[in-house]
Amino acid sequence: MTAIRPRTPGELRRNRRPRSHSCWDHLYAAPLWPLHGANLGTLARTCDAVGACLVLPRFSWVPEALARGNTLRRPVCVHWTGDPAGWLGGQRERGADVVGVELADEAVRLADLPAARRRTVMVLGHEQHGIPPEALDLLDTCVEIPMIGTGASLNVAVAGSLALYKLAGLL
Ligand SMILES: C[S@@+](CC[C@H](N)C(=O)[O-])C[C@H]1O[C@@H](n2cnc3c(N)ncnc32)[C@H](O)[C@@H]1O
Numbered sequence: 616m617t618a619i620r621p622r623t624p625g626e627l628r629r630n631r632r633p634r635s636h637s638c639w640d641h642l643y644a645a646p647l648w649p650l651h652g653a654n655l656g657t658l659a660r661t662c663d664a665v666g667a668c669l670v671l672p673r674f675s676w677v678p679e680a681l682a683r684g685n686t687l688r689r690p691v692c693v694h695w696t697g698d699p700a701g702w703l704g705g706q707r708e709r710g711a712d713v714v715g716v717e718l719a720d721e722a723v724r725l726a727d728l729p730a731a732r733r734r735t736v737m738v739l740g741h742e743q744h745g746i747p748p749e750a751l752d753l754l755d756t757c758v759e760i761p762m763i764g765t766g767a768s769l770n771v772a773v774a775g776s777l778a779l780y781k782l783a784g785l786l
Contacts (some may be wrong), residue, residue, distance in 0.1 A: 645670040648741040656684015657772035660689040665740035665783035667693045672699050703753045706736050715754040716778045717746050722759035732783030739775045
């Protein structure tokens, strides 16, 4: 059997991009109604890993929570909005694909979700109430991550990270 040798931090760094992406025609992770700051730090790391932007509401506690959860060497690309539903509607008008990550009858399974081929916004729901009704009306597609356990749903950062990897074409 071949011996497994984990890569060193130096080797890992040499394989990474030297600088951040450009936001033009890009992939956006949008946890627009967050409740727990810790999930934002987790999502920021996944955004960095797949080269996506993070879209956040201008709630007073969010910048501090993001800074606390951010263990990255370079800051992730964050877009701020004071009007989450208005921002989503604007992206749609500009031709973006709006993909909701939600447990819903009409949803496609994660395995059947194609990688994003143009500007795509991935919308995540509130940790207790899910995606609000006014935003559900703005979705082009909805994706569900199948579950067979006893829990009702996944942690929002776990669900968002899985869907983001699929949309980025890295899974
Ligand atoms: C903890 S869940 C909220 C569930 C909420 N109790 C409800 O009934 O709508 C928070 C968010 O995580 C995402 N999520 C969690 N599990 C998911 C799954 N299995 N498939 C798709 N999205 C999921 C959705 O964006 C959801 O809005």
